[in-house]
Each structure stands twice: as C-alpha cells, then as structure tokens.
Amino acid sequence: MIKISRRAMLKLDRVEMPARDPLERAACFDEVNTGLTPEEATVEAMRCLMCKTPTCIDGCPVNIQIDQFIDRVAHGDIRGAGDIIRVDSLLPAICGRVCPQESQCEGTCVLDKKHKPIAIGHLERYVADTVRRYGLEPAAEPIEPSGKSVAIIGSGPAGLACAADLVKSGHHVRVFEALHQPGGVLIYGIPEFRLPKDIVAAEIDGLRNLGVEFEMNAIIGRTITVEELLTDEGFDAIFVGVGAGLPRFLNVEGENLIGVYSANEFLTRVNLMGAYRKDTETPVLDLTGRRVVVFGGGNTAMDSARTPLRLGAGEVRVAYRRTEAEMPARDEEIEHAKEEGIIFDFLVSPVELLGNDEGWLTGVRAQRMELGEPDESGRRRPVPIEGDVFDLPADVVIVAIGNSPNPLLPATESRLEQTRWGTLAVDETTGRTTMPGVFAGGDIVTGGATVILAMGAGRIAAASINEYLETGVWEQESKPELEPAGA
Amino acid sequence: MYLIVEAESIAPDVRRIVVEAPKIAKKHQAGQFVIVRVTPNGERIPLTIAAADTEAGSITLFVQAIGRTTMLMNELETGDYLVDVAGPLGRASEIKQYGTALVVGGGVGTAIAYPIALALADAGNRVIAIIGGRTKEYVLLENELSSHGVEVLPCTDDGSYGRKGFVTEALADVIADEEVGIVFAIGPIPMMSAVAEVTRDSGIETVASLNPIMVDGTGMCGGCRVEVGGETKFACVDGPEFDAHQVDFKLLQRRNTSYRAFEAEQIDHLRSLDAEHHEQVLAPVRGACAREEAS
Numbered sequence: 001m002i003k004i005s006r007r008a009m010l011k012l013d014r015v016e017m018p019a020r021d022p023l024e025r026a027a028c029f030d031e032v033n034t035g036l037t038p039e040e041a042t043v044e045a046m047r048c049l050m051c052k053t054p055t056c057i058d059g060c061p062v063n064i065q066i067d068q069f070i071d072r073v074a075h076g077d078i079r080g081a082g083d084i085i086r087v088d089s090l091l092p093a094i095c096g097r098v099c100p101q102e103s104q105c106e107g108t109c110v111l112d113k114k115h116k117p118i119a120i121g122h123l124e125r126y127v128a129d130t131v132r133r134y135g136l137e138p139a140a141e142p143i144e145p146s147g148k149s150v151a152i153i154g155s156g157p158a159g160l161a162c163a164a165d166l167v168k169s170g171h172h173v174r175v176f177e178a179l180h181q182p183g184g185v186l187i188y189g190i191p192e193f194r195l196p197k198d199i200v201a202a203e204i205d206g207l208r209n210l211g212v213e214f215e216m217n218a219i220i221g222r223t224i225t226v227e228e229l230l231t232d233e234g235f236d237a238i239f240v241g242v243g244a245g246l247p248r249f250l251n252v253e254g255e256n257l258i259g260v261y262s263a264n265e266f267l268t269r270v271n272l273m274g275a276y277r278k279d280t281e282t283p284v285l286d287l288t289g290r291r292v293v294v295f296g297g298g299n300t301a302m303d304s305a306r307t308p309l310r311l312g313a314g315e316v317r318v319a320y321r322r323t324e325a326e327m328p329a330r331d332e333e334i335e336h337a338k339e340e341g342i343i344f345d346f347l348v349s350p351v352e353l354l355g356n357d358e359g360w361l362t363g364v365r366a367q368r369m370e371l372g373e374p375d376e377s378g379r380r381r382p383v384p385i386e387g388d389v390f391d392l393p394a395d396v397v398i399v400a401i402g403n404s405p406n407p408l409l410p411a412t413e414s415r416l417e418q419t420r421w422g423t424l425a426v427d428e429t430t431g432r433t434t435m436p437g438v439f440a441g442g443d444i445v446t447g448g449a450t451v452i453l454a455m456g457a458g459r460i461a462a463a464s465i466n467e468y469l470e471t472g473v474w475e476q477e478s479k480p481e482l483e484p485a486g487a
Numbered sequence: 488m489y490l491i492v493e494a495e496s497i498a499p500d501v502r503r504i505v506v507e508a509p510k511i512a513k514k515h516q517a518g519q520f521v522i523v524r525v526t527p528n529g530e531r532i533p534l535t536i537a538a539a540d541t542e543a544g545s546i547t548l549f550v551q552a553i554g555r556t557t558m559l560m561n562e563l564e565t566g567d568y569l570v571d572v573a574g575p576l577g578r579a580s581e582i583k584q585y586g587t588a589l590v591v592g593g594g595v596g597t598a599i600a601y602p603i604a605l606a607l608a609d610a611g612n613r614v615i616a617i618i619g620g621r622t623k624e625y626v627l628l629e630n631e632l633s634s635h636g637v638e639v640l641p642c643t644d645d646g647s648y649g650r651k652g653f654v655t656e657a658l659a660d661v662i663a664d665e666e667v668g669i670v671f672a673i674g675p676i677p678m679m680s681a682v683a684e685v686t687r688d689s690g691i692e693t694v695a696s697l698n699p700i701m702v703d704g705t706g707m708c709g710g711c712r713v714e715v716g717g718e719t720k721f722a723c724v725d726g727p728e729f730d731a732h733q734v735d736f737k738l739l740q741r742r743n744t745s746y747r748a749f750e751a752e753q754i755d756h757l758r759s760l761d762a763e764h765h766e767q768v769l770a771p772v773r774g775a776c777a778r779e780e781a782s
C-alpha cells in the first residue's frame with residue numbers, strides 16, 4: 001500500500017457514491033446507487049484516521065468496529081472486513097444502504113466537523129456486496145442441536161436477526177409471517193430502486209440454508225395464537241417482531257375519496273405485489289401524467305414520492321408541515337428526490353381533500369404554517385398562519401405520516417401488556433415482555449424506527465432467549481417500561 | 488401451496504371449491520374470510536369461508552367469476568392448488584339468541600350468508616333465508632339451507648322460480664307479518680343498501696357484510712376503508728359486518744370502481760386468450776405440474 005501523509009489524506013474529498021443519472025433512474029426501478037469501485041473504496045478507507053478512540057462506533061446502534069473494518073478495506077482485505085462487520089451486524093448490505101448514517105456513525109465521525117465524514121455506509125455496503133459476489137463468507141460451522149425450538153413472529157429485520165442468532169445456537173427456529181412473502185418492510189415498504197429485493201431474498205435464503213423454517217400466510221392471533229405456539233406447537237420461547245404496520249391517516253374531510261392512498265397501501269401494491277411490472281395482476285391507479293401530492297417528511301414519504309415518478313407521474317410534490325431541517329428522512333433520499341424533480345412544499349399542512357361528484361380526488365386544501373415554540377421532541381412546533389389557506393390540484397394523494405403498532409396480535413393475548421402508545425412493554429435490556437417465554441423487539445416495541453435498531457433488538461432478544469432456554473429462569477432485569485420516554 | 492380437494496360448479500359462473508387448510512379450518516367462525524392468491528403473480532382477493540371441516544382439515548369457498556382472478560380460480564379442478572390461503576380474517580358474526588333471524592342473500596351472497604344462517608340455526612334461532620337470483624339457476628344452496636332447518640324463501644327477478652321480484656319485497660312482507668330480531672344482508676351493494684332502507688324505520692337491527700377491495704386483510708394498508716356512522720373503519724379487521732343503517736353504501740360502491748378500467752382490460756385480455764394460454768397461466772398450480780415442482 002502506498003503511504004500518504006495524513007495531511008495529504010485530509011485534503012482528499014469524500015468519495016461520491018456513483019449514481020444513475022436522475023432522468024434515467026426516475027423512469028425505472030433499477031437501483032439508484034451503483035456502488036463504489038474497488039479503487040474508490042480503497043481511497044475512501046485510507047482517508048479514515050483510525051482514531052485511537054473511534055467516536056464513529058458510538059454512533060452506530062450496534063457498535064460495529066468501524067475503524068477495524070475500514071482498516072481491512074484500506075489493505076484490500078475485504079474478506080477480513082466482512083468478518084469484522086459480521087460480529088455486530090447481520091444485515092450489512094441492507095444497513096449500508098438504508099441507515100440514516102448522518103445521524104449515526106457518520107454523524108459522530110471526528111471528520112464530520114471540519115471535513116466530510118468517512119463514507120462509512122458506502123464502505124459497509126461495498127464490503128457486504130463484495131463478500132456476497134465472491135462468496136467470501138466463512139463456511140457455516142457445524143451446529144450442535146440444542147433440542148429447543150423458538151417461534152419467531154414476523155419476518156422483518158428484527159425477526160430475521162433473531163432467527164439467525166438462534167439457529168446458530170442450535171435451536172430449531174420457525175418464522176411465522178402474515179404475508180405471502182418474508183422480509184417485512186424490507187420487501188413491502190422500501191422500494192427496489194433503494195434496496196434491491198434480491199439482497200433481501202439472499203438473506204432469507206441464507207437463513208433457510210442454516211435450517212430456519214418459514215411459514216407464510218400465518219397470521220399469529222388468527223391462524224394460530226401466541227398461547228397455542230407455546231402449548232400445542234410446543235415452542236419453548238417466542239419472539240414477537242410484528243412491526244408497526246398500522247397506517248395513520250390525516251383525519252381530514254375527503255380522506256376516503258378515490259385516489260387517496262396510505263403509503264403502506266401504495267407501496268405494498270407496487271413493491272410486494274409488483275404493480276410496476278407487466279407480468280403481475282395487482283392494479284395501482286394509472287399515474288401517467290398525473291399530479292401526486294405526498295404528505296409527510298420521513299423515508300416513507302420520500303419513497304412514496306419517488307415511486308410515482310417511476311410510474312410516469314407528471315408532477316410530484318411533497319407537502320411537509322415543518323421545514324427541511326426537521327425532515328426525518330435520510331439526507332441522501334431528500335437529495336435524490338430533489339435531483340429527480342420532486343417539488344417540496346414546506347410549512348404546509350392539509351385541511352381538506354377535495355373531490356368531484358363521482359368521488360374522485362381533485363385537489364388538496366392546505367394551510368400554511370410557521371414554526372413556533374419547540375415541543376417535547378425539541379423540534380419547533382408548526383403553527384397555522386391564520387387565514388393562509390390555498391388549494392393545490394391533485395389526482396392522487398399519498399399519506400405518509402407514519403405508522404402505529406398494529407394491534408392485531410397484542411389484542412389477542414391479554415398477558416402481553418401494551419404502553420399507552422400501543423407498543424409492547426418490554427424490558428429493554430432483554431426484550432422480555434410481560435408474558436413468560438415471550439420476547440419482543442423492533443418497531444412493535446419502539447414504534448416506527450430503523451432497520452438497524454430492529455436488527456439490534458432482534459439480537460438482544462436472541463441472547464436473552466438463549467439464557468432463558470438454558471436456565472429456565474424468567475426474571476426481569478428492570479421492569480418493562482410501560483411509558484417509554486420520547487415515544 | 489394449498490391442495491384443492493373438491494371443485495364443482497353449482498350455478499353459472501359460481502363454483503364450490505374445497506381446499507386443504509387445516510389451521511384455518513380449526514379456527515374458523517361464521518362471518519370470517521380468507522385472502523387467496525390463485526397464481527404466483529396473482530392478486531390477493533378476499534373470499535368468505537363458507538364451511539370448515541376440522542376433521543378433514545379443509546375449508547369451503549364459493550366463488551363467483553367476475554374478473555380475472557375469480558375467472559382463473561374457477562378454471563381450477565380437484566387436485567390443483569391455490570398458491571396462498573391466509574386466514575381466518577375479520578371478526579366473526581355475532582351469533583346469539585335473536586328469536587327470529589332473517590338472512591337475506593343475493594346471488595353469491597347467499598353462499599357468504601350460508602355459514603351465518605347455519606350458525607344462527609345452531610344457536611337455537613328460528614332462521615328464515617330470503618335468497619334471490621336473477622333466474623332459477625342463480626338461486627344457490629336452497630337444499631343445503633333447508634336441510635339444516637332453515638326456512639327458505641327463494642325469489643327470482645324473472646319469476647322463473649319462487650317468488651317473482653327482489654328480495655326486498657319478500658323481506659318487507661316478512662317483517663310486516665312477524666317479530667324479527669335481526670336481519671343479515673349479504674350480496675351486491677345495491678341490494679344491501681335497499682335492505683337497510685326496508686328495515687330502517689322498523690328499527691330492526693340490520694347487519695351488512697361489506698366487500699371493499701382489499702390487499703393484505705390484516706389492517707396494514709387501509710385500502711379497505713369504509714365509513715360507518717361517519718367514522719372510517721377498516722373492513723378487514725373492524726368488519727366485514729357492520730350496522731347496515733350506518734354504512735355509507737354510496738362510498739363503498741364508488742371505491743369499488745377504483746380500478747374499473749384496469750379490471751376491464753384484464754378481463755378482455757383473458758377472454759382473448761385461447762385455452763392453451765389459459766393453461767400456461769395456470770400451469771404452476773395445476774396438480775401434476777405443481778406436484779412435480781415440489782418433488
């Protein structure tokens with residue numbers, strides 16, 4: 001490796017992720033980011049200062065040994081880099097793509113202040129993709145069967161991560177999923193152009209090869225109850241990772257007009273049901289040349305805005321009630337959306353959805369807002385500007401203002417206590433719920449959060465399940481939080 | 488894949504399909520439904536569970552061919568498969584002592600009402616089923632209902648069988664003559680809406696089983712939104728049965744036309760294909776092929 005002085009390195013620019021041309025990509029579902037070349041990855045890795053106390057690691061929710069894996073990349077040892085990441089993260093190809101790096105690992109990188117932070121996410125993705133492409137994973141170790149079995153409910157990142165750790169501990173693991181395809185939001189929510197579905201499929205195939213069983217069309221609470229999993233089906237423990245899949249609506253007049261979708265419905269039709277492909281049978285409203293307005297400011301809103309473009313929409317606007325600075329979406333998604341021609345209307349809140357005599361949506365009546373005093377979350381609260389109301393024409397509205405925990409499963413098992421936000425009450429350090437033998441993690445516990453947090457929660461629960469299966473002791477380290485802070 | 492153990496035609500365009508689904512059979516209660524996918528790239532459609540046999544581990548569906556998915560489904564035979572069957576979904580009907588219970592079924596709605604009628608009878612109610620069809624051949628399940636002790640009043644639009652006229656006319660006569668505890672209305676939206684009008688003034692509790700377009704059936708998408716008493720409900724988890732006097736039927740009717748152009752195109756396309764092409768579409772779920780695939 002060529003030696004370059006630190007000062008020279010600091011002068012190098014942060015690597016840019018190569019991306020498809022905005023015009024080209026806005027017309028197809030191919031992945032936008034095309035991935036770093038080996039040269040780009042090496043140079044970016046060499047920019048890392050290999051800090052004595054790497055602050056980046058504190059920013060990563062699962063504490064990946066970032067300096068160490070980057071060091072391996074700088075040395076061209078991708079297999080080694082993969083081995084280091086694998087210790088802490090089971091889904092690096094996915095998290096490298098979808099983590100909000102700017103508020104996590106990259107946000108705490110020492111270079112963030114004066115220079116540009118190391119592109120940790122891009123490097124993580126590079127390592128994961130390279131490892132997969134060239135088959136650099138270590139051979140699976142023979143597993144000693146434990147004789148115990150665990151049921152995992154829900155096949156999102158929380159359930160998949162929990163399943164992976166448990167099957168490696170020798171337990172018999174069966175994943176129950178309500179839909180006909182596993183993957184949770186990774187499959188039905190996040191679109192192909194941001195997270196190719198073959199990456200998710202490869203993770204699931206990997207688990208199948210390790211012996212994890214998947215049972216689709218199994219709506220726990222309906223097809224089988226939690227109680228029956230423990231008694232009739234003989235599982236020794238259960239992990240609940242059912243996500244936050246209940247769409248919130250605006251609660252304004254006109255919300256049931258034809259042309260008003262929840263983000264969940266719109267994205268499910270397009271992603272899970274493949275409505276963008278010619279060879280599938282599920283419809284989505286014809287968006288060719290149509291005007292679309294999306295309400296919300298998170299990743300879901302960005303996905304709900306960029307997808308219609310790819311279905312031929314004429315104009316797509318995102319209406320958000322605060323300003324760009326408060327938008328919870330990843331920086332990259334906002335940038336990409338702008339490049340693709342999405343129009344942003346900040347400080348705008350809907351008051352009514354307008355329709356014609358046949359019940360079809362024709363427009364949006366909106367209220368201009370200004371930022372007032374900060375609320376409990378510390379963000380300045382948007383307040384209406386008296387009398388400043390205007391109409392926007394719209395053929396389709398997509399409501400992307402967040403999801404609440406789906407009450408279907410909790411409602412069928414009274415021993416699973418809920419918080420007043422409808423999330424499951426658990427002991428955070430162990431994932432133990434209020435029902436012995438049942439653990440939980442991911443969005444059903446935190447409310448809509450992130451893939452990496454869900455994955456982390458799945459692994460914390462797996463460790464705690466192992467302990468429980470070994471000792472048979474059901475003890476809470478701390479009482480489940482019935483009213484979590486900041487929810 | 489879910490094995491079809493019996494498939495037969497019971498009326499023009501209506502088939503009875505019995506499919507292996509032991510877990511669903513065990514859990515089923517009257518009024519609940521399943522979400523079915525017929526082919527690997529197919530749509531998810533809701534179908535009512537008409538009967539469940541816990542011993543054989545199977546459920547019975549009655550399917551009316553009205554669009555691409557149901558037309559393809561009705562080409563399936565004993566020994567073929569459905570790719571997906573998920574359920575049981577929705578809330579069960581409230582079965583209790585009502586004294587006299589009226590079940591009003593129109594067309595394939597009779598099949599949907601069938602398990603409710605039987606459950607009401609089993610619970611000790613006197614059950615009268617007013618079942619309608621365009622002509623005689625569309626009057627479904629008369630014998631099955633009467634052999635379970637349900638009094639059946641068939642009606643046809645053209646008078647080719649039973650009473651001539653709409654089910655609502657028969658309904659008006661029955662409620663004029665006797666004390667009725669509850670009315671269940673299941674069928675085309677205009678029929679359910681008309682039933683609600685007939686009973687509205689009498690104040691007789693009236694329940695309609697709504698059939699909005701669904702995707703997941705688990706409360707995740709909100710596509711099945713209906714308005715009941717001015718409030719938005721998700722039919723798949725809050726229903727499908729609601730107080731018919733409170734339902735906004737006009738909204739339901741409209742929302743069900745959302746994809747009309749697309750559906751018409753698909754139906755035309757399917758009709759334009761010859762038998763060989765139909766077989767290509769159905770190949771993955773045809774018995775012999777599907778079994779080969781599995782082995």
Ligand SMILES: Cc1cc2nc3c(=O)[nH]c(=O)nc-3n(C[C@H](O)[C@H](O)[C@H](O)COP(=O)(O)OP(=O)(O)OC[C@H]3O[C@@H](n4cnc5c(N)ncnc54)[C@H](O)[C@@H]3O)c2cc1C
Nearest residue numbers: 154156157158178184185220243299442443449450451454
């Ligand atoms: C459109 C969209 C974009 C997003 N973008 C990002 C992003 O860029 N970066 C990021 O970090 N996060 C993003 N998120 C958030 C992230 O996807 C979630 O936080 C994460 O998927 C939660 O994982 P989970 O395993 O808890 O639940 P989920 O992924 O929701 O999976 C839960 C699974 O459980 C199943 N299930 C539910 N009920 C039952 C039942 N009763 N029985 C059986 N199965 C059941 C569901 O069908 C589902 O498959 C996004 C979310 C959405 C909706």
Ligand SMILES: Cc1cc2nc3c(=O)[nH]c(=O)nc-3n(C[C@H](O)[C@H](O)[C@H](O)COP(=O)(O)OP(=O)(O)OC[C@H]3O[C@@H](n4cnc5c(N)ncnc54)[C@H](O)[C@@H]3O)c2cc1C
Nearest residue numbers: 532533534535549550551553554555556557698699743750
């Ligand atoms: C809870 C529930 C239970 C049901 N039970 C049964 C049943 O037991 N047997 C049965 O045959 N059908 C039942 N249906 C209706 C069935 O789901 C639809 O007929 C089916 O989805 C149509 O799909 P398709 O692709 O064949 O037709 P499409 O091409 O989708 O539609 C063709 C025509 O039917 C109309 N249509 C679309 N969706 C519906 C709908 N949900 N209901 C009525 N008309 C519709 C369209 O406007 C169009 O004119 C039920 C519906 C619900 C919501």
Ligand code: SF4
Nearest residue numbers: 060095099104105121
């Ligand atoms: S998992 Fe996410 S937060 Fe952690 S290092 Fe990777 S990209 Fe950063």
Ligand code: SF4
Nearest residue numbers: 048049051056109110
């Ligand atoms: S903080 Fe930044 S520079 Fe330091 S080790 Fe981490 S990634 Fe490298």
Ligand code: FES
Nearest residue numbers: 704706708709723
């Ligand atoms: S069908 Fe999706 S919420 Fe009812």
